[in-house]
Amino acid sequence: MTRLNLHKLTKRYRGKTEPALDDLSLEVESGSLTALLGPSGCGKTTTMKLIAGLLEPTLGDILFDGRSILGVAPERRGAVMVFQNYLLFPYMTVAENVGFGLKMRRVDRATIDRRVAEMLELVRLPGLEDRRPKELSGGQQQRVALARALIVLPKLLLLDEPLSNLDAHLRFEMRDLIRDIQRQMGITTVFVTHDQEEAVVLADKVALIFDGRLQQYDAPTAFYETPVTRRIAAFFGGVNFFQGRRNRKQFDCAIGTFSAPRSAIADQPGILSIRPEDVRLAEAGAANSVAGRIHSHVYVGTHTRLRVSVSGGHEVCVVTDAEVMKTHKPGDPVTLRFPEEKLWVLPPDALVEPTAAHREDTRFGVTKTKGCR
Amino acid sequence: MRIALLLGPALVVIAALFLGGVGLGLARSFNYMPIIGLDDPNLDAYAWVLTDEDFLLSFVLTFHIAFTSTVISAVLAIGAALVLRHTFVGKKVITFLFQLNLTIPHIVGAVGILYLFSQSGFFARIAYAAGAIERTSDFPALVFDPYAIGIILQYVWKEVPFIGVIVLAVLQSVGQDYEALAQSLGANRWQRFRYVLLPLIMPGVLSASVIVFAFTFGAFEIPFLLGQNHPVALPVLAYRSYTDVDLAARPEAMAMAMVITVMSGLMIYAYVRLSRRYLRAG
Amino acid sequence: MTASNQSSRAAPAGGTRDGRRDVIVRWAVISLLLTWLALPIVPLLIWSFSFRWFFPDVLPADYSLRAWQYVFSPTSGVLQSLRDTLLISGGATLLSVIIGVPAGRALGQYVFRGKSIVELLILAPIIVPGIAVALGIHVLFIRYGLANTLFGVMLVHLIPTLPYMVLVMSGVFANYDTSYEAQARTLGAGPIRAFWYVTLPAILPGIVVGGLFAFLVSWAQYILTLLIGGGRVVTLPLLLFNFATAGRNDITGAISMLYIIPGVVILLLSARYLTGNASAVGGLGRL
Numbered sequence: 042m043t044r045l046n047l048h049k050l051t052k053r054y055r056g057k058t059e060p061a062l063d064d065l066s067l068e069v070e071s072g073s074l075t076a077l078l079g080p081s082g083c084g085k086t087t088t089m090k091l092i093a094g095l096l097e098p099t100l101g102d103i104l105f106d107g108r109s110i111l112g113v114a115p116e117r118r119g120a121v122m123v124f125q126n127y128l129l130f131p132y133m134t135v136a137e138n139v140g141f142g143l144k145m146r147r148v149d150r151a152t153i154d155r156r157v158a159e160m161l162e163l164v165r166l167p168g169l170e171d172r173r174p175k176e177l178s179g180g181q182q183q184r185v186a187l188a189r190a191l192i193v194l195p196k197l198l199l200l201d202e203p204l205s206n207l208d209a210h211l212r213f214e215m216r217d218l219i220r221d222i223q224r225q226m227g228i229t230t231v232f233v234t235h236d237q238e239e240a241v242v243l244a245d246k247v248a249l250i251f252d253g254r255l256q257q258y259d260a261p262t263a264f265y266e267t268p269v270t271r272r273i274a275a276f277f278g279g280v281n282f283f284q285g286r287r288n289r290k291q292f293d294c295a296i297g298t299f300s301a302p303r304s305a306i307a308d309q310p311g312i313l314s315i316r317p318e319d320v321r322l323a324e325a326g327a328a329n330s331v332a333g334r335i336h337s338h339v340y341v342g343t344h345t346r347l348r349v350s351v352s353g354g355h356e357v358c359v360v361t362d363a364e365v366m367k368t369h370k371p372g373d374p375v376t377l378r379f380p381e382e383k384l385w386v387l388p389p390d391a392l393v394e395p396t397a398a399h400r401e402d403t404r405f406g407v408t409k410t411k412g413c414r
Numbered sequence: 415m416r417i418a419l420l421l422g423p424a425l426v427v428i429a430a431l432f433l434g435g436v437g438l439g440l441a442r443s444f445n446y447m448p449i450i451g452l453d454d455p456n457l458d459a460y461a462w463v464l465t466d467e468d469f470l471l472s473f474v475l476t477f478h479i480a481f482t483s484t485v486i487s488a489v490l491a492i493g494a495a496l497v498l499r500h501t502f503v504g505k506k507v508i509t510f511l512f513q514l515n516l517t518i519p520h521i522v523g524a525v526g527i528l529y530l531f532s533q534s535g536f537f538a539r540i541a542y543a544a545g546a547i548e549r550t551s552d553f554p555a556l557v558f559d560p561y562a563i564g565i566i567l568q569y570v571w572k573e574v575p576f577i578g579v580i581v582l583a584v585l586q587s588v589g590q591d592y593e594a595l596a597q598s599l600g601a602n603r604w605q606r607f608r609y610v611l612l613p614l615i616m617p618g619v620l621s622a623s624v625i626v627f628a629f630t631f632g633a634f635e636i637p638f639l640l641g642q643n644h645p646v647a648l649p650v651l652a653y654r655s656y657t658d659v660d661l662a663a664r665p666e667a668m669a670m671a672m673v674i675t676v677m678s679g680l681m682i683y684a685y686v687r688l689s690r691r692y693l694r695a696g
Numbered sequence: 697m698t699a700s701n702q703s704s705r706a707a708p709a710g711g712t713r714d715g716r717r718d719v720i721v722r723w724a725v726i727s728l729l730l731t732w733l734a735l736p737i738v739p740l741l742i743w744s745f746s747f748r749w750f751f752p753d754v755l756p757a758d759y760s761l762r763a764w765q766y767v768f769s770p771t772s773g774v775l776q777s778l779r780d781t782l783l784i785s786g787g788a789t790l791l792s793v794i795i796g797v798p799a800g801r802a803l804g805q806y807v808f809r810g811k812s813i814v815e816l817l818i819l820a821p822i823i824v825p826g827i828a829v830a831l832g833i834h835v836l837f838i839r840y841g842l843a844n845t846l847f848g849v850m851l852v853h854l855i856p857t858l859p860y861m862v863l864v865m866s867g868v869f870a871n872y873d874t875s876y877e878a879q880a881r882t883l884g885a886g887p888i889r890a891f892w893y894v895t896l897p898a899i900l901p902g903i904v905v906g907g908l909f910a911f912l913v914s915w916a917q918y919i920l921t922l923l924i925g926g927g928r929v930v931t932l933p934l935l936l937f938n939f940a941t942a943g944r945n946d947i948t949g950a951i952s953m954l955y956i957i958p959g960v961v962i963l964l965l966s967a968r969y970l971t972g973n974a975s976a977v978g979g980l981g982r983l
Contacts, residue, residue, distance in 0.1 A: 095594045115597045122598045128591055132613045141609070142599035193599060417802045421814065424799035424862055431855045432821045432829055439832025497725045510963070511730050517959025518737070519916035521933045522952045525940045526736025529743065534751040536739050542752035550751060571736060574729075625823060632825020634919040635933070639940065649827045649919070656831055671828040678824040685823065686816070 043105050043119075043196040043229045045069040045092070050101035052087050052253075060099070061087045063253040069231060069246075071106075074223050076244035077233040080276075084253035085233040089199050092231065093120045105196055116145075119196035125206060127186040129174035135161070135185050136170035142193035160188035163222060180211045184218070191226065198223070200232035204239045216243055237264070237277055249273060265316065269305060271387045274314050280358045281320070283313045287386050295353040297331050299379055304386035312387040315379050317346070317360040323378035330378040333357065340366045349375060436675055443668035459665035469670065471645035479562045479647060480631040483569035488623045490570065491577035492615070496607075498578070499585045509582075516575050520568070524636045527568045531556040557640050564640040565647070569630050577622040584618035585611075621688040628681040632674045648674060737956075743949030763946035767954060774935065774951060781931040784846060784921075785914040788853035792861040792910045797903060800865020805874060821859045829855055830923045837924055844926040852924045853917055857910040864909070868902030908962045915958060 045068070052062040062084040069075045077085040090096040092103060094115030102109050110118055121142075129138050137144075139160050140153040148156075161167050164184035174182055183206070190198060203219060204212045220243065223230050234240050240247045241261040249256040249264065257269045268274040271282055285294025292301040292313045301313060323330050333351035345366045347359040357377055369375065441447065446455040463469045498505075498512060515523065530536045538553040547553050557564030588611075596610045637647035646654070648670060656667035743749065744763050746756035767774045802808075803815065821829070830852065834843065842848030876898065880890040918933045925931070930938075932955045939948040 090594075093594070093598050095597070115594075116600045116602055118598070120598060122595060124591055124595060126591075128595050130592065130610065130613070141596070141601075144609075145596070145600040145602070145605050189599065199598075417806050417808050420798040420802035423795045424858060425814065425817070427795060427854055427858055428817055428821060431833060431852065432817075432824075434836060435829035435831075435833035435855070436824070437832065438835060439828065442832065442835075493725070494729055497722050497729075500722070508726060508730065511733065513963060514960065515733055517912055517963045518956050519918075519933060519959070521916075521918055521936055522740070522956055523736050525936065525948055525952060526738075526740050528940070529739035529945065530736055536754075539752050539754045543754055568736075571733065575733065628823045628825065632827060634825075634827050634922075635937065639937065649825065652827060652831065653919070653923075667831055671831045674825055675828040678828070682816070682820055682823050685819070 042071040042227050044071040044107070045197060045229060045231070046102075046104040046107070047088070047092075048102040048104065050088070050091060050103065051099050052084070052091060052096060053099045059253070061253050062091070062098075065101070065250070065253075065255050067248055067255065067258060069229060071229055072227045073245045074220070074230045074232075074243060076240035076247045077231060077250060078237060078240040078247050079235065079250035081235050083250045085235075085250055086201065087253075088250070089122065089201065089231065089233050092197065093122050093199055094118050095122075119193070120199055121190040121193060121195040121197070122199045123183075123186050123190045123201065123203065125202040127174075127182045129177075129182055129185055129189075131174055133174075134170065135166075135172045135174070135177070138174065138185055139188045139192055141189060146193070156192055157188075160192045161185075163191065164188045164218065179206055179208075180215065183207070183215065187219070187222070191222065191228070194226075195228060198228045198230040200230065202234050202236075202239075203232050204243070205234065205236060212239075219243065249276070251276075267303070267305065267385060268314075268387070271312050271314065271390060274385075274387060279314055279316055281315050281317060282387075283355065284310070284389070285313060286310045292384070292386055296351045296355050296357075299329050299384060300381045301384040301386050302381060303384060306386055306388045310389050312389060314385050314387055315383055317358040318344075319380060319383035320357060320359040320361075321378040321380060322359070322361060322365065323376050325376045327376060327378050329381055329384075330376050331357070332374065332376050335369055335371050335373050335375055337371050338366060338369065347375075349377060351377070439668045439671050439675070442665055443672050445665050459669040463666050463669045463673075466666075468645060468651065469648075472648045472651045473673070475562060475645050476631055476637075476648040479565050479569070479637070480627050483566045483573065483630045484623050484627045486566070487570050487573035487626060488577055488619055490574045491581055491622075492619060494574060494578045495581035495585060495615075496611075499582060512575050513579055514575075515572060516579065518572075520572055520633065521635050521639070523572050524568050524639045527564055527571065528557055528640060531564055531567065532558075558642045560642060562637070562641060562647075565637050568636050568640060569626075573626045573630075577619065577626060580618055580622040581615055584615050588614050617688050621685050624681045624685045624688065628678040631677050631681075737952075740949040740952040743945045744953055746946055746949075749945075763950040766947055767950045773930070774932075774954075777930050777932055777935045778954065780846060780929060781915065784850045784853060784929075784931060785911050787847075787850040788857050788914040789907050789911040791850075791854060792857040793903060793907050796858055796861030796906075796910075797865050797899075799862045800867075801869045803862065803866035804869025804872070818859045818862050821855050822863070826856065826917070826920045827923075830920050834923055843924055844928040846929055849921050849925045849929045849931075852920045853914040855920065856917065857914050860913055861906050861910045864906035865899075865902065868899050868906070872898055905966045908966060912959055912962060 047065055047067040050062055050065040051060055053060045065084075065088065077088055079085050087096065091098050094110075094113065098111070103111060105119075129135075130141070133141070136154070136157050139157045143153045143156060157170065158167070161169060164187055166181060166184050166188070169177070169181070169185075174185070177185065183203070200219070204215055207215055219230075232243065241264075244261060246258065247261050247264060248258045251272065256273055257264065259267075264273060264277045268277065268279070271279075274282070283294040283296055285292055287301065287304055287306060287308050287310075289308060290300060290302045292299050292311070294313055299313065304311070325332065331351050333349040336348040336350045336356065338348070339346045340363065342363065344360050344363050347361060347365070347369070349357045349359055351357055359377065441455075443459050444455040445452055445458055447453075494512070498509060528535065532538070533550040533553045533555065535557075538547065538550060541547045541553055556567070592610050592614060593606045596606050601609065632649055634647075634649040634653060637650050638653075641647055641650065645651075652667045652670035652674070655663040655670070658664075658667075742756065745759050745761070747758035747760035747762060749756035766772050769775075799818075803811070803818070833852065837843040837848050837852070842851060872895070874895075876894050877890045880894040881887070885893065916933070917931075918937070921929060921931050921934060925934070932951060936948060936951045936955060939951060
């Protein structure tokens with residue numbers, strides 16, 4: 042059980058103007074499972090390598106249980122990485138792979154054999170000791186890689202995109218396995234991923250990183266319910282954003298005035314957001330509603346996605362029952378209700394330092410195509 | 415059909431020249447040459463060659479040259495590749511210089527070694543200037559010497575970059591993640607080299623070494639230039655008996671050529687085995 | 697502990713990061729290595745400009761261009777030798793490309809019965825030393841009047857150059873996606889036009905580099921030329937050897953410099969391709 046603190050961590054690579062990681066501070070509770078989430082190149086892998094000691098920070102500190110470990114060599118840090126492509130040593134058997142860490146510590150042969158068997162039991166691969174990595178499926182290889190990391194009882198387990206190389210049905214199995222083992226052994230675990238679903242299903246807490254900067258560090262639900270910026274909301278699938286002004290729990294914008302008690306800002310200009318799955322179809326004249334016309338609909342099996350044109354050339358994206366497909370046609374008038382407990386007011390984009398990447402993403406969120414195909 | 419058309423010309427040429435050469439050599443080594451009236455194959459040449467002291471001395475010398483050169487080259491090449499693979503300033507230029515003597519023919523290197531290490535060569539002159547020797551004969555015999563030091567120096571000079579470049583290519587494809595992983599599992603620098611890097615590059619090192627061994631075992635011009643007069647390296651001995659005024663010595667020359675062929679056949683076998691293993695592991 | 701404190705810490709021991717000592721050791725090793733690699737060329741270069749350089753002088757007493765004048769004089773035979781060497785290597789390269797590219801395609805793109813035997817046959821001449829083959833083939837060349845001729849030498853040089861070319865091309869073709877050609881066919885190109893406009897541009901860099909190195913393989917041959925040329929065909933390495941054993945160090949030096957130029961130029965042109973390409977390097981074991 043180890044508490045991890047990142048303190049004002051900054052990493053600048055030689056010859057690069059922008060830092061790969063900029064002033065990141067984070068506390069990971071002992072025994073918790075935390076995701077570092079962000080698009081590729083955001084600095085999350087850099088963070089992981091810094092923790093493992095494979096890179097050295099330009100500025101800042103890394104603490105295990107309050108003690109700086111920057112002076113500790115990677116092989117003595119006890120922070121073990123499991124790579125995305127598993128990296129099982131191809132010339133070793135499964136048993137040799139799993140026992141590697143103990144061999145490096147010069148543990149005696151009998152103990153290694155016993156511990157290897159225990160670990161393979163733990164990852165539910167008993168009896169595969171003599172196989173070669175090539176003879177294993179992707180899922181099995183990953184479990185061997187996990188066993189190889191766990192056998193040294195690491196202070197900190199670092200997983201690189203743990204689910205991304207797996208088929209859909211294996212993902213759930215692996216997710217449960219990782220959760221179970223992690224709880225059982227109580228190992229503080231940090232994993233990086235670019236997939237918000239992977240982060241949400243696996244982590245206790247998610248640290249969202251864009252451009253080397255921490256954006257929001259919260260429980261998974263918060264990223265859906267109370268994102269801090271429009272960019273975060275868009276990253277988690279938000280598509281409906283309307284510029285306007287908040288005024289005593291009311292929000293005025295081009296498509297109407299809505300009651301919106303939940304807000305990230307005080308009374309000032311801002312952005313009203315509602316997730317597509319929170320928009321309801323309602324009778325004309327319902328409270329907190331807007332009238333529009335169905336522009337197009339897409340049937341996606343479990344539900345239907347509607348694009349609804351509303352006043353001022355705006356569009357609202359709606360995710361609703363699959364049945365709606367049968368009763369509504371493009372061109373039909375429709376009334377959309379925005380439940381006030383689901384509306385969320387975001388700060389205007391100008392308040393967030395507008396880097397080039399920001400503008401790019403923001404525009405993407407507003408073009409209404411992203412989640413609405 | 416299409417494949418036969420594509421492959422045909424190359425196979426015809428290689429079969430005619432290579433298999434033809436080896437086949438005719440083999441026939442003549444058995445004293446079998448119907449067109450000049452020898453139609454009774456026998457093993458006389460082998461019997462003569464394999465009991466000849468000169469041949470045996472040559473064989474031992476040649477094996478010593480090939481083995482020593484290959485081992486020293488492989489060890490130095492691994493070291494050089496490990497140093498060169500890290501990104502640092504001027505890497506491009508240094509890698510270029512490292513590869514440069516891949517393109518310099520052996521014979522030029524051999525002459526260079528001669529001018530450096532002979533008893534009136536560059537180092538002998540420096541030794542004289544430093545007062546270490548008083549006349550040329552005081553300088554140790556490093557070329558034309560019984561231990562073939564000059565020949566080995568030349569091969570090492572030439573083959574370190576050859577094996578090194580192959581090891582560099584393997585290292586590049588392996589990447590550094592395996593080592594990073596091993597390190598996070600507690601392996602120290604020596605353990606990372608011994609248990610991770612070395613096994614990963616070994617198939618590449620071995621298959622390159624096999625090529626080097628076969629080459630150094632069968633190369634002619636370097637021992638011809640840098641070797642002593644007796645015993646000589648096997649290819650030189652074969653050439654001498656082939657060009658001997660006594661034409662009867664030719665079957666013996668062929669038998670020696672076949673010994674060289676068999677040695678390189680073993681190397682081909684080793685190479686194929688190794689490259690298969692490498693493919694399996696990679 | 698503050699952040700600014702941290703930044704000034706020394707690198708931890710044993711990490712993959714470089715301590716100051718590591719950097720010094722590395723540069724020392726590299727300097728030593730490169731010096732050793734360059735060393736044999738240095739006396740050759742100095743000799744080529746020397747006039748009198750007797751033991752025990754560390755450097756020549758006098759310098760002159762005598763050796764170079766000799767090399768470039770029309771009567772010395774060095775220039776004819778250079779021309780013959782170029783003809784032989786150029787011809788062997790051209791033949792290797794023409795014959796080797798289709799064979800490389802067959803090996804790189806198709807799976808067929810007996811493929812491993814064909815591969816073995818291609819590999820064998822790269823590993824089996826020239827002398828072992830040349831002694832046997834000599835009688836055939838004499839019989840067909842090819843011995844002691846330029847063409848005969850060119851032909852015998854195919855033994856190392858052609859397999860090398862096939863090897864390189866099979867690597868090139870293995871990495872070439874034939875669906876480009878299929879796409880061109882569906883767009884209305886015939887097989888020849890599809891090859892010419894689609895495949896050839898894609899594999900051309902491979903052909904050029906493979907060809908350049910096949911040229912160097914031929915350029916470096918000694919024993920094949922000596923045996924088949926029978927002393928009548930005197931390529932640069934043979935000439936070099938003659939002057940070296942005759943003790944004309946100055947002329948040997950000058951010819952050496954002339955002789956290594958193509959390799960240096962070719963490496964300059966293709967160094968980028970060579971790094972990380974084990975199959976292209978593999979054949980260079982014969983150089």
